[in-house]
Amino acid sequence: AVTERTRLMFVASPNNPTGVANAEADLLQLAERLPAHVILCLDEAYAEYLEQAPDLSAAIQAGRKVVCLRTFSKIYGLGGLRVGYAYGDPQLIALLHRVRQPFNVNVVAQVAATAALGDVEFVSMCRCENEAGRIMLCEGLAALGFETVGGQANFVLSRVGDGKMIFEVLQQCGIIVRPLAPYGMPEYVRITIGRAVENQRLLDTLGELIESGAIAQLG
Structure with missing residues (x-):
């Protein structure tokens, strides 16, 4: 106050x-x-x-x-x-x-x-690419059972269960996300929106980890 x-x-x-x-x-x-x-x-x-x-x-x-x-x-x-x-x-x-x-x-x-x-054309292009990537990640994460927050920046906030564990497992796969325990949000990670191929690699990797039992779906 x-x-x-x-x-x-x-x-x-x-x-x-x-x-x-x-x-x-x-x-x-x-x-x-x-x-x-x-x-x-x-x-x-x-x-x-x-x-x-x-x-x-x-x-x-x-x-x-x-x-x-x-x-x-x-x-x-x-x-x-x-x-x-x-x-x-x-x-x-x-x-x-x-x-x-x-x-x-x-x-x-x-x-x-x-x-x-x-260079307004470059900014407009980046904004459009970012929005497409945000939609791709949000829809893909939802299909995997992870919740997302409807943000408008160049990253997606997702509730994944154990954020630190997800960070460590993905890091071993060559993918870096930001665990948010320091923000008081231990169940969340922040995922930077990348190019379509990078976003798809993240989604595919998460799917494979869920299928193998290395990580669990929420709910």
């Missing part, structure tokens, strides 16, 4: 590890209802995977203390360059400029990021 001591509210949308995104109306309402002394920081690392990402410009223009964070490490594929940006309340951005390190983003990263922003 927000109290007089609260200074910052951090919201990730789409969320990691669920992939669930907040509606624009809900985020705008949150920004409007927060006390004036509370900053709303919105982590939008996976926003480009949404067909229509929330736009909080109305809240920013209304003087709300909102700052939004974006990265080029996800859909743009520039993770190795370590580049991103923030937009929001001008006063907050001015404060960030005062404390940021000089020369914090190199020229190569700046040029690549600028080019990436202009």
Whole structure:
């Protein structure tokens, strides 16, 4: 709950590890209802995977203390360059400029990021490929008896029973998923959406492991 001591509210949308995104109306309402002394920081690392990402410009223009964070490490594929940006309340951005390190983003990263922003066809293609892969994984996992969460990022959250065991067994097969016990979700794993051949390999491997008795179906 927000109290007089609260200074910052951090919201990730789409969320990691669920992939669930907040509606624009809900985020705008949150920004409007927060006390004036509370900053709303919105982590939008996976926003480009949404067909229509929330736009909080109305809240920013209304003087709300909102700052939004974006990265080029996800859909743009520039993770190795370590580049991103923030937009929001001008006063907050001015404060960030005062404390940021000089020369914090190199020229190569700046040029690549600028080019990436202009390549809307690539982003659209990646978004479509990701959605197709998400559907493929969700349907395939459901057919194997595993539950999934309807996220909108570049990964699928699945309830598999013993997440740590599934992680270890799949790792032995050359497939890596993320066990989520550190998130307080020991029955779940996070599966990155890959190319169709990679997704199918995961589903086939899980099917073979179930058939051999190495892992069990839920329910």
